Amino acid sequence: TGGKTVTLKTLGLLTLMAMCGLMLPVAENSTISVYKKVLVDIGDEQSIEQSLSTFSAHMTNIVSIIEEADSDSLVLLDELGAGTDPVEGAALAISIMERLAMYGAKIAATTHYAEIKEYALQTENVCNASCEFDVETLKPTYRLLIGIPGKSNAFAISQRLGLPEEIIEAAKQNISAEKTRFEDVLAQLDEARQALEKEKEEVDRLKAEQLESKRNLEQYKQKTYKMMERELQNAQEKANRIVSSAKAESAKLLEELDDLRKQKESEEFSKLVQGAKSVYKSNINRLEDIANPVIGRMKEEYVPPRPFKKGDLVLVVQLNEEGVLLSDPDSSGNVQVQAGIMKTKVPVSDLRLVDKKRRRQIDRMERKNNGGVTKTLKDKSQRSASSEIDLRGQTIEEGIMMVDQYIDSCLLMGIKTITIIHGKGTGALRSAIQQHLKNHKMVRTFRLGVYGEGEDGVTIAELK
Template sequence: MKKDYKKLELDKILDLLSQNAYCDVCRERIKKIKPSFDIDTVRTEIAKTDDAFTLSSKFGTPKFYNIKDICFGAKRAQQGSSLSLRELMDIGMFLREVSGLDEWYSQCSGIQTSLTEYFEQLSVNKHLENMITNAIISEEELADSASPQLAAIRRSIQRKSLAVRERLDKLIKSQSTQKYLQESLVTMRDGRFVVPVKTEYKSEISGLVHDTSATGATLFIEPMAVVEANNEIRVLQIEEQKEIERIIKEMSELVGSFAEPMINDYEIVLMLEIYFAKANLGAKMKAVTPVITDKPCFNLIRARHPLIDKDKVVPISLELGNDYSSLIVTGPNTGGKTVSLKTAGLLVLMAMCGMMIPASENSVIGMFDELYVDIGDEQSIEQSLSTFSSHMTNIARILRTADEKSLIMLDELCSGTDPVEGSALAVSILDEFRKRDCKVIATTHYQEVKMYAIKTDNVENASCEFDIKTLRPTYRVIVGMPGKSNAFAISSKLGISSDIIDNAKELVSTEDKRFEEVVQSLEKTRQELEKLKSSAAAEQKKSKEITEQLKAERDQLEKDKEKELQDVRSKAASIIEEVRFQGDLMLEELERLRKQKESADFAQKVKGARSHINSSVNGMYDTANPIMQKKIDHYVLPRPLKVGDTVRLADLNKEGTLLRLPDSKNMCFVQVGAMKTKTKLENLRLVEEKKESKKQPTPSKVGKKLVSNFSRKSGMELDIRGMLGDDGVMEVDRFIDSCLLSGISVITIIHGKGTGALRSAVQQYLRKNPHVKSFRDGAYGEGEAGVTVAELE
């Protein structure tokens, strides 16, 4: 990595990025990433990182494994070599990762991104994956399921081994042979079953000696009785090894036949892992995708240094290359000048590496041909370089190649030498860069450099803010304002006596004092403007909150209004149905009186019925006018009322026309708009100036029209004619539930006369329903026995 990039700590960022990868090979590749200075490449890489970030946000990051490099093994298999079990296991793990990535991307179907082509190029090989997974247990062992023949051979070995053990167990448990044995156990030597025999009893047990103990006291003898069986086991073991080699050869040949697509998939998987590692790091940094432009400039909004704790770092906003090509950053030591410079340079390099940057939305990164850095102390005893000499060597190198597309970052320009000569040299170097239109950020303490930035076009001052009250830096960068070094204030805080500081102030030249006073005045003005701006922003925020609150209250009032209207409609429907029900009762009473007109007490009954009807009508008017009465004052009518007078209802504060004079109970009829109402005489106020009354429809027609329209539109009748008993009852049950929810209290069920079965089923259901207050057959004109009228609770 170039020395300039290391000074900006790009290597540490790449180390941080590598920690978000899973594969060792991928980590190494990440550490070798280099910034690109080609705009198409940068835009492409940034877009892929952004798409990986979007997919991870929606579907989670796909699963990656620590896969090994399978390219070498795949090429060997392609050339006919047999691979080791370890190599085959690595290939199996890689194939599982390819399958997993393909399965993960299947959930993103329909979403086209710049990564789509990579996922679509992956070639899933389930057959080879399953073969390797099922066949290999470890890098030293194949599973019995690797082939039927291998399983059969191993079963034979197991049976014969068991038979040999049984025969040897009988031998070592025999009383006649136990005294010859060192231990009563069966062991193995050279893959053959043997027993440990004491050396002095060698001749007592005939067999083949395979080994001797370290002390020579024990011989491991294979009894002649099991030699043939051991030979058979040995032959089977040779067959087993041949079968294992055949299986490995077969799998290696299959790997070789797919070598090219697997090598291609391997490269794709590594690229995908790098892009998702960039996306994951961006998420941890709360980073954004910058806008990439071909102009050599940048505009960083609330940028944060990625290596500083995100809970402690202070965001900065820096711009370069648009309104000015050089930015001179000044301020006290430890005030954040170098960090600001490094932040800008590092974020430019991160973008050129295709990474997201820790800044706010709409931050812009332009394209530079090269980035040069002179930061830190590079003095060298071996090369006889002092601090100043090392800086000048570096700047000489930059001056040889820098042009209008170069980004140059200079920390403490021309420090470490005589201040007079150093400041003059710094101004001269900066002016040379300005003439070349190089993009420069430089930090300095020299007053002459600050003055140069004030006087020169295309050069701007910036300062790292310092709180003079607390004598602590705020780490905020203020563009357009030169900063003070505050050396006297800092020295006083660190223990330098006031006499020394006062003497030093006297030694400062008059011109420098005047400049410092101007800077201090500007700083004071800036702080006041900051406060005003902050206050205005707070007021604007408060105004916005109040506006939003009023809007919310208005929306709530609209909802409450709609709810109230819905309740009123429901109550109106209930009132109309109640009126209709009472009317039906009246008609029924009239019909009953008609049938009794021949009786002796007919006149008395008619009088009683009239009284009952009047009482019912009064009750209906009270029901239809359920408005809380206002407190009526002591008002005296100026004259007796006449039909046609314009009156005002005190409780409603509405005007209407008197239709009928007060009755015996002091109740009057008043027409208010399209509505008739009955009210007490005390509630009326005479309006002296008579208003022109509009022609009102007759009461009977209005009432009839309301009832007729409501009945037709609201569906208070249920027609179940032609249904079977159970079906009809189910319809009635649903109808009653609907009416209860709507606040309707009277319903009519049309079932017809017929055999009477449907009528009987309906009325039996109504008797049991707890929500039915009463029911009756239809009256004359209603359908009589063909309908049932029910009153709901």
């Protein structure tokens, strides 16, 4: 009932189809041999339940097959040796297969005889195969198992079909112990095969999950590397813009100091200028070292001469900007600082006290040199009150009008560097303001803000 006869017929039909040049209904990359003769002994009334052929009819066909068989023949024998005494039939079947093998023919034979199954296990170039059968459902699974002898399952099938239990038990007592052991071995072999197949399926599933996890991990690593490279590049660009801005502002300050020195050659003022230059060069070198976020930075050891308190003039090391403390240090050691137009919270470890005496000395020297009017070195708290204008929320026309009025006011006050706050938004107001500044006769240069100034949300302009 497992499909042995159907398998023989299928094998013969596919071979004949290939010899006739027909397409075969098989899986891709399948292979098949071509023979000059296909010799078959399958009864005319054969079905998958029973054989209606007699022993004499079988022998008549087999005699003709032996006379015709050669090395280019495919021989298909169904229920070889059946229809007579099982012991004699099994012995005769083995002898027939050995004679056909001596001729070089390729043989596919079906049988239920345990002797023939043992012969296949012990003989070279002879291989067992079986058609898998589900005893629980009494249905074949249509799986051909190569290398595994099949169990006939006569008792199980008879019981499922309704044969009385006592008949089946009596039949079991009539089987020799040797045959019983052989059938038990086949049953255990089949159980082991099924268990191995389940384990293989589980191993294949786990292997597929592992490959999928490995693929997902590799994709995540690649994505993380790209994000890290992009963040490092952005950080480096911001750091370079900070350094460039600091260099430009410092160079401008040094030029103004040089002009003042030429006008006032006093020994005291020259010392102040040289000191400012030394501090500038030291700060620029330090800024270039600490501004690179990829390398990181080592905080210098600094012990303030006294505790920080509200109102102190300090230097914010991170920004290289001076500011005023707006609060005393909190429990976490952080303070709020006003640095120009920007308010920020920084740890006290990033602050340095500024010498107010030295600052007042430079301011007095400036006022004396410029007739009492400070033009360049102004107190940042005063400059912040008038050096920026906020246009956020205004239309383009209103913004341009306010900028013109503001530039006129700054020229009257002597302010040369102004900050125009236009916000980021869609960028329309920023583009209109910068286009207007490009054509303004009193604007020397302008640029976008850098880190700490508002970046793309502000425009820094220098007036003539």
